[in-house]
Amino acid sequence: MKEKNDNLYFLEGGGxxxxxxxxxxxxxxxxxxxxxxxxxxxxxxxxxxxxxxPMFLFWGEELLCFYNDAYRPSLGxxxxxxxxxxxxxxxxxxxxxxxxxxxxxxxxISGGKSLWSENRLIxxxxxxxxxxVYWTFSYSPVRDSSGKISGVLIVSSETTNAVxxxxxxxxxxxxxxxxxxxxxxWIWITDAEVNVEYANKExxxxxxxxxxxxxxxxxxxxxxxxxxxDTVYSGxxxxxxxxxxxxxxxxxxxxxxxxxxxxxxxxxxRMENGELTGFIGTGMNVHKQRTFSEELRKEVGxxxxxxxxxxxxxxxxxxxxxSFAYISSHDLQEPLRKxxxxxxxLMDSEYERLSEQGKLKFDRMQSAARRMQVLINDLLAYxxxxxxxxxxxxxxxxxxxxEIRVELTEDISAKNAFISVKSSCNIDVVPFQFTQLLNNLxxxxxxxxxxxxxxxxxxxxxxxxxxDVGDSRAIKDTEYSWITxxxxxxxxxxxxxxxxxxxxxxxxxxxxxxxxxxxxxxxKKIAENHKGxxxxxxxxxxGSIFEIFIPRNSPD
Amino acid sequence: MEINxxxxxxxxxxxxxxxxxxxxxxxLALDVRLETSENGLRAxxxxxxxxxxxxxxxxxxxxxxxxxxxxxLEQIRNDEDLxxxxxxxxxxSFNLDTVMLLKNLGxxxxxCKPGNYSDLKKAILxxxxxxxxINDKNVDMHNFVIKP
Numbered sequence: 001m002k003e004k005n006d007n008l009y010f011l012e013g014g015g016x017x018x019x020x021x022x023x024x025x026x027x028x029x030x031x032x033x034x035x036x037x038x039x040x041x042x043x044x045x046x047x048x049x050x051x052x053x054p055m056f057l058f059w060g061e062e063l064l065c066f067y068n069d070a071y072r073p074s075l076g077x078x079x080x081x082x083x084x085x086x087x088x089x090x091x092x093x094x095x096x097x098x099x100x101x102x103x104x105x106x107x108x109i110s111g112g113k114s115l116w117s118e119n120r121l122i123x124x125x126x127x128x129x130x131x132x133v134y135w136t137f138s139y140s141p142v143r144d145s146s147g148k149i150s151g152v153l154i155v156s157s158e159t160t161n162a163v164x165x166x167x168x169x170x171x172x173x174x175x176x177x178x179x180x181x182x183x184x185x186w187i188w189i190t191d192a193e194v195n196v197e198y199a200n201k202e203x204x205x206x207x208x209x210x211x212x213x214x215x216x217x218x219x220x221x222x223x224x225x226x227x228x229x230d231t232v233y234s235g236x237x238x239x240x241x242x243x244x245x246x247x248x249x250x251x252x253x254x255x256x257x258x259x260x261x262x263x264x265x266x267x268x269x270r271m272e273n274g275e276l277t278g279f280i281g282t283g284m285n286v287h288k289q290r291t292f293s294e295e296l297r298k299e300v301g302x303x304x305x306x307x308x309x310x311x312x313x314x315x316x317x318x319x320x321x322x323s324f325a326y327i328s329s330h331d332l333q334e335p336l337r338k339x340x341x342x343x344x345x346l347m348d349s350e351y352e353r354l355s356e357q358g359k360l361k362f363d364r365m366q367s368a369a370r371r372m373q374v375l376i377n378d379l380l381a382y383x384x385x386x387x388x389x390x391x392x393x394x395x396x397x398x399x400x401x402x403e404i405r406v407e408l409t410e411d412i413s414a415k416n417a418f419i420s421v422k423s424s425c426n427i428d429v430v431p432f433q434f435t436q437l438l439n440n441l442x443x444x445x446x447x448x449x450x451x452x453x454x455x456x457x458x459x460x461x462x463x464x465x466x467x468d469v470g471d472s473r474a475i476k477d478t479e480y481s482w483i484t485x486x487x488x489x490x491x492x493x494x495x496x497x498x499x500x501x502x503x504x505x506x507x508x509x510x511x512x513x514x515x516x517x518x519x520x521x522x523x524k525k526i527a528e529n530h531k532g533x534x535x536x537x538x539x540x541x542x543g544s545i546f547e548i549f550i551p552r553n554s555p556d
Numbered sequence: 557m558e559i560n561x562x563x564x565x566x567x568x569x570x571x572x573x574x575x576x577x578x579x580x581x582x583x584l585a586l587d588v589r590l591e592t593s594e595n596g597l598r599a600x601x602x603x604x605x606x607x608x609x610x611x612x613x614x615x616x617x618x619x620x621x622x623x624x625x626x627x628x629l630e631q632i633r634n635d636e637d638l639x640x641x642x643x644x645x646x647x648x649s650f651n652l653d654t655v656m657l658l659k660n661l662g663x664x665x666x667x668c669k670p671g672n673y674s675d676l677k678k679a680i681l682x683x684x685x686x687x688x689x690i691n692d693k694n695v696d697m698h699n700f701v702i703k704p
Binding site for chain 2: 330334338344345348373384
């Protein structure tokens, strides 16, 4: 059973260590029970236990160990605590006795000055192993009333974490520098006034300075392309003012080559408590991309120009072709008309005097001249389609058919043809052009009718939506007038359904059917002039269907 | 010169057409006096010189060197002394836009040269019979274009 120390004010309180000191059996030590402890020990322990700052005391010849609660964490677990309490220093700190404790306490006890050490590495045994522990401490003497030094008080604080943090920081800083210096990009840091606080090797070498401290504002003035300097100033200025990041492209002179190269410089603001402390950023050499895209832009610009030039050329040659077609057909008309007129004079006055053979040849000559006239008229009409003024009017299909019936009276009665309108609709067209279109289609049907049987031409008109047209050429969301001309004539092979709309394409010998090969081309062109299109389907011997689609301009 | 004689001026640079026109008039056996000019410049000189005995009708070809038929028409219509002369355009071509334009410029008729002699005679006859009697400048297109 342990003896209780009574009236020991200096051992009161003190937490865990106080409790331990009170209950410890001091009789087993050289000190004997606390009642007999000298005043200076009492006073020092009173201070030690009462302090919240880590303290350690070596006492007496043996340098017996005392420490407070605040010191206790530095001893760790599975180490010196609690058994070194009251132990001699040599036994308690064998691992550092020779190196540290003996010389330092010795120096104090021999009357030397108090010692101060900062962040000193003193590895100790704790937590079951040797640990590197850093300390900041002072060693100071404890004297008795006679002035004799009887102990050494250590006020100490473990700084391992702080030292390690600092070291980690330094290491991470070093790592950053190393990383940054190996970066092919520029890496830089500035303060809030955009003074360079760091610049990596790549950047320093590019601008030709040895250390970022030489990186003054003048460097930018010297190195940035004069045309871009305003970009740099205003870009950084805005970023400072708005506390935002930025991305700027500007040219910087390469010290080695003296050439300006394009850089994409990006910066992000560094903020502390809402205040801008500077920028951290990068700079990427984008010269190749930039010059490449510039060349690309130039190339595209050049190609576009070439394209528009050739477009203009095409348009011009198209116009020239048109006027050529017009002029040539017009000028061809002149001599032809005279041939015909003189022919008609001869016909009236001299025909009877010709032999039968002569009459036959004369007839053939006249018929050839007539065909040439039809051809020239058709060509003229075809070439005029683009140049004539066009004013859209809404007209009714059935009224156009009535007009055509009159125009084609002779042909219709000669062939005993039947022309019917099954349904009618409105069409937005240039009236005389559309009349010509329908005229060409109907006369086509009459021209290519079968030798036997009555020619029947059925005309239909309906309004349908683009979706119902079922043709890629139809304009979306547009209504169409859909006109079909259906005949029971000789038809044609489906393989020619496109070809028959081309100029001078004829599917038949001239002696079989008379046609110039322009009529359907005119049909197609007129439809296209109205932003519409044509479709033809036919089967040999079974007739043809021609479909015309004209967009509605003003739906009724 | 008798009062009833119709005085015609034909302006055409094409000799064949002048001959055909002349023959047609002869065949028609009308009481006409025909003058011809081979271009617009000559025609204008002629008209300026013969003030007082102006022709009743001018048949005017369009496509001519030096002064075209159209310019000729404009000069006639802008001349106080000549503006009342009847002018019939006499051309090979028939382009609706051109026809409209000439009508607006003050032509009295448009005769498209036919490719048939008897049609030519008929058309000339129609022109001579109808044009001098037209006083209405707002004649419609149907009557403006002279058919054989």
